[in-house]
Amino acid sequence: MCYKVPVNAAPPPSGSSPTLEDVARAAGVSRATVSRVINGIRNVDPAIQEAVRQAVAATGYVPNQAARSLVTRRAGVVALVVSGASGEEPGEPSPGQVFTDPFFGRVASGIIGFLRPRGIHPILMFADDAETRAQVLTYLRQGNADGALLVSTHAEDLLPRLLADAGLPAVLFARPAEPIPISYVDVEHRTGAKLAADHLVARGRRRVATITGPPNLPAAQARLAGFRDAMAVHGHPYIPCAEGNFTYHSGEAAMERLLAEHPGLDGVFAANDVMAQAALFVLRQHGLRVPEDVAVIGFDDSSVAAASRPALTTVRHPVEDMAAEMARLLLARVDQPERPATSIIFEPALVVRESA
């Protein structure tokens, strides 16, 4: 058998970049064969495969993604959406702020870690009002992205429902406040809080207080409830608490309040590491030693936990793994649109360092 040897091999693609046709001509085969070689090779003679590969190299061919998407109906892109409140509250974090949150960094990192080896990259979008939510929906409907990975800053976020109603593939980080037929990943907050409670008690702490997250966040409430329940089991039915909103400043203020009202406390569980760090600062200002006088436990095991002085004992929130799982769930859903919503709950673990 002999393959057509092109007489005048591939005319150098004059203006624009080479197409499949150019490669086919250079290799002396048909467009279809080149396509077969470039994508998963099935039923192509090894000699021809090699010829095609050389032609690709010679022409410097790069497939055009738009043409490919047009027929495959796959963008090869997912949207990473940071979604804000349902209304337009003044206290909202701005798009810039959410980035500086170490939590978001971990989510992004986990997602990218999973997606990058698969040649998929996330498109970054913010949705903080009706207009931008519509923008996200339109964007997905236009086929710019195959699905959405959603990180909501508020539990009442409207976007999850909109996405579910539109039948667009999406996965949430954290369970929505109301049940919505949509996939999500979450951590067992109650169990995590229980770990903290058990540890404080095991360390002999008897006058324990807690700094909570915002009451409208189910995750924050689960941490509080889990902590209270576990402490009740240990014989401490009443636990003083001060409300924060996961920021450093709110943590400082909360710790000040706790100290003013309960000067004798010997243990604090903060609903996240940043507030725990703030608590550390306030306690030191008051001349209290950590962990000798007051034991402190945080939540998340974010980068600040190991970096703070003393290093924070905290509950590990496997954010990166959870984010990777989000991406995995989304891609599975994109491949099988009829797949039902699936959710995965991760187990937390206690990380003991110096502060408790």
Next chain:
Amino acid sequence: MCYKVPVNAAPPPSGSSPTLEDVARAAGVSRATVSRVINGIRNVDPAIQEAVRQAVAATGYVPNQAARSLVTRRAGVVALVVSGASGEEPGEPSPGQVFTDPFFGRVASGIIGFLRPRGIHPILMFADDAETRAQVLTYLRQGNADGALLVSTHAEDLLPRLLADAGLPAVLFARPAEPIPISYVDVEHRTGAKLAADHLVARGRRRVATITGPPNLPAAQARLAGFRDAMAVHGHPYIPCAEGNFTYHSGEAAMERLLAEHPGLDGVFAANDVMAQAALFVLRQHGLRVPEDVAVIGFDDSSVAAASRPALTTVRHPVEDMAAEMARLLLARVDQPERPATSIIFEPALVVRESA
């Protein structure tokens, strides 16, 4: 004149989403006319425009971006690339870490602020080795993105050169170490450092030291040089300095060193706010009051500057504006590929707060 009234108006698009053809049929016009109405309308009878708009609404039509990109050769997407070192150094920030850097957050925020109103969203990519750099180039060549906005964590980053050689539209944040024909935005670091020097001198400081950034970063060196030159003009030819790498820990260590070697210092200029904040911490630990005993000036005016105690006097680095300008330059270049590389240098300003 009369427009064809469709006898059996738009059959409900059975399986997939409606196409231009469906809308055209519903409106009783041609595909071309619908296209004209949907994009910038030119020369279309108002009555027909209205009919088309109603047909669009009736059918729930959303244009298919892939088909559009195929013919326009525009993706409507830009890549936001965080690019690492030339080699694979161990001290490298991981993808996740770079997110937590408030600096990156500000860049992302500025870029998104500019792009979002234009319906363009950035694709997030990391390039930290030869493979991922190649991935970025291929991605752009495939037409997945029209250009790249590049934030390098190292001055020796190879990606800018690769992009320039490939003729791909790109804009850098910060001037590359070697001259490369590529657009960039930067701030006048020397001027900023001079503002800090002048202010310290004006406040009567005579024994001034500085905490520098990494020596391989042109921006860090420009800040150091600008500070030294300005202090020399004020009659202080020798300025003690300690090297940091822009992290909190390196700032702490640098401040400790300075204090050990120059116990009588009364002013410190740190090359960024994070290190200045660390300096604040170390000074307080040593029982020194800021600004009474030691005045401290940072650089960047990042969110930590206003949040620290005492609030940091710092040099404003207009990162968000610069990032928006990057996006503007990139879009201009995408529209006019022959446009030469243009760079824009911003002026810094001193922000006086409590620390100096």
Next chain:
DNA sequence: ATCGAGTTAGAGAGCGCTCTCTAATGGGTT
């Protein structure tokens, strides 16, 4: 009336790719 310029709508040719359908070939059965 006749012409030419200006405006508006439709026809149709692709953009570059994938994928089905068909044709050709090769080897094992009967």
Next chain:
DNA sequence: AACCCATTAGAGAGCGCTCTCTAACTCGAT
């Protein structure tokens, strides 16, 4: 020697859109 099935390569029909080119029509000026 006739047949069938499996394997491999090519032909060609779109995917949904934009955009040029042309036809039709309007209108003011000759």
